[in-house]
Amino acid sequence: MQMLVGNEFRDSSDGHVINIVNPAYGTVIDTVPAATYEDVKLAIDTAVEGQKMWEEMTIRERTQKLKKFASLCLERREELGKILAMESGKPFWKEAVWELDSVAYTIEGSCEVAKHYYGKTMPIGTEPGYDHDIQFTIHEPLGVLACIIPYNFPPAIWSFKVGAALAAGNAVIVKAPSYNPLTLLKLHEMLVESGVPASVVQCITGRGSEIGNWLMADERIAGVNFTGSTEVGIDIAKNACKNLIPYQFELGGNDPFIVFEDADLDLAVKEAGDQCRNNRQCCTGSKRFIIHNSLKKEFIEKLIEEYLCKEVQGDPLDENVTMGPMISEKAAKTVEEQVKLTVEQGGVVIYGGKRTGAFFQPTIIDHVSPDTDIARDMEVFGPVWPIIGFDTFEEAVAISNHSRYGLGGGVFSRDIKTCMKAAKQLKTGHIAINGSGNFRAAELPFGGGKRMSGNSRESLSAVMDEVTQSKSIVLRYVLE
Template sequence: MPEQPRTAAVTAVVAGVPVDTRHWIGGRRVASAGTFTDRSPIDGRALAEVSRGGAAEAGAAVAAAAAAFPGWAATPRAERARLLHAVADGVQQRLEELAQVETADNGALLRSHRRGVMPRVAHNFRFFADRLLTLDHEDFETRGHSNHVSWDPAGPCVLITPWNAPLMLASWKVAPALAAGNTVVLKPAEWSPLTASLLADIAAEAGLPDGVLNVVQGLGDEAGAALVSHPDVRRISFTGSVPTARRIAGAAAANLTPVSLELGGKSPLLVFADADLDLAVDLAVEQYDNAGQVCLAGTRLLVESSIAEEFLRRFAVRAAALTPGDPRDEATDLGPTVHRRQLDRIDGFVRRALDAGARAVVGGGPDEDLGGLHYRPTLLTDVAQDSEIVQEEVFGPVLTLQTFDTEDEAVELANGTRFGLAAVLATGDPERADRVTARLVAGTVWVNCFFVRDLRAPFGGSRHSGIGREGGSWSFDFYCDLKNTVTAPKGGPGHG
């Protein structure tokens, strides 16, 4: 594919920031014959015509990653770490631009991007750069023989990221994959591809060698399918839906390619009568963050019967105080959903639940005053445990409330879905907290708090919420081939 000249046709200006809409392959910009339209969820306007990759672009990107792999894998740890810190510096320097572009692209709050999300992107690169330098396992002996564990780079990695936190979740995968000595092909979601292109620019400016990071844009059934089925790919990491994960796992199985899957959730938020009720209500309302488009959200409120009425009263007051609106406004608490298809999907779940007998005590439909892609924060009661609205991930600002009378009943309800990503527990009894958390099926449990994340901790889900763990050394375990070298003692042959 010939290199294309940089012209207005391949550059979009988003929130005043020029964004190249072509792929980044082998250290150069490459255009496709076709494009797809990327629209802002804020007002529906077209932000960019983005190069629509397919099998040819996927193949070229994997080839570029494979060609760059030997040199990058042989790069000393300290140099790889230095370059990742340089990428973090670039993110920090362009933090406002990244925040503005991502808000325009996916509709999440600008204040969150400025204060939390984009600083976290830089932190992700710094954390894994530093972790690389301390990655070690103590040598040990077996009948006089020494054992030495090492983490060998695996090869080209395909990383497929979602639209709800595009750059942060990309950095959560890209940083450890690169730190481990692998090369990367990043495929961003087609509903929010723009900051991945800016990341390619930042990485190039930081001095990352050509082909070490590649970005291929396009649709999942085209570019994504070609990437995950490529025989030269050594690792696949995906964050997204269960149905897509099944297709990826099937394609990866044909090549025996290891996969890491961070999937959906239907997490419970348990509130016991001994909880600080104001804190519990605050935690529950916090689940509307990012218009409910958060995989970890505790969308199933499980409240002890004796306090349910008072909990509902306080919750309704707090939810009514949320300010919906333009996500670029500092006063806005609740922005739009990401896409018309997503809004319709959310509303479909709610309408079917209402038809089945659920009651909307808060919200219950699109925001008619704001229009567009705004959906009112919603809380549904009178829902059965086996109902669709309780069992399936909505991924919008929709919560359900069920009551329980005993600790056993609370745990049974909490574990009563096919998911196991996270759980939130509100209680004033430390012994109860220990008992309940030990019984919950979840990758992360928060007790009297929510969304406190540390990269030193493992992250991932159980059951249909995923395969594998990321964070800390767990990321390196996935992105590397672990090797144990056994050496005989000096002065004679060894036998196992």
């Protein structure tokens, strides 16, 4: 498959390609170009010119095209879902097709918030010297935005970054994930088919470190929006600051899942068991299960019996399969090493723990100490449930906050005062009451409560602040 650079889909300037592998079988399903510096420069040149024309269109004209694209997503959801399942390992109906539905919703929502993102009119006669002036603000697009997409939910995360940016009049240069770029390339084909100029929606494939550096080295990039690891985010920020390029990041997490003594245990087990989606390769997936010691044994038993033992691993296109492979064998090996380290630090694997190629069994590790790596700053991006016991409210909160991360979390108690007290004290960007933090409601501001988890509030209710800038206008002496 070719990338969208310039005004057409094309190969890289030197002809080099990257193999895209089906992680379930380790077989090559397609190739994509490995972009060169010349390709990236052409993408920026094209986007800069395209953005000028795109901004001149009315919001009505832009959103008409984007809404047509959203309709196409729903029409072609099964075709796109199959591609996503094959390149990502997501079960076809349960996860891959659903993700395309979410794209359509987010794009449509982005159109609506763009049309209703109002400026402000200042009160008249409050400050001496301005009694005869009318002061107001308008919003303008930033320009060309670099959008760097992760592998775990490529279409869904892409839609949050691209939808509002385009509706507001920006051009985007998308860096597709190296492991699974095919669905995004198809989405860009559909954008062009819907009437969005190709120059406005460049989509580059290739090595992330090289492409990211080339993008950040160009002062014409007006902003960068990145979802991924904290370490990569730090590297991008270092390069972006050389040109004072603004950045919006959603980074790592090690989200707590706290079950207090008076919790509805069946509900807590359900919320913990429902987190097998995408092999727990989720930014907001609960990654530390902090369970009151009086409930810990029963919690583990029910989690295994009612959920984990019922998971079926295999080909994601098989309708009976509930868990496909991880994104790659390399990713599965990383989880394997993390589990091994946790055991060396005193944890005990009581369920699962085995890897076969890119497949990793759902795994429960009990007797995890609060001072271990997994209980603090080691983010496990895979199907692992570390269990950490506690006795007091203060202990649970302290364990939760003893991490450099602060993305999300969940607390369980029948006492709403306990829940709200915990929600107030936990240093995270979002909290679920009697639910896991493993959610991303499209309307709700989403982002880290600590800087190592990012600085963005990407959502339909907040994203317009991140893709536009305010301009103040004064009509002097018009009321004399």
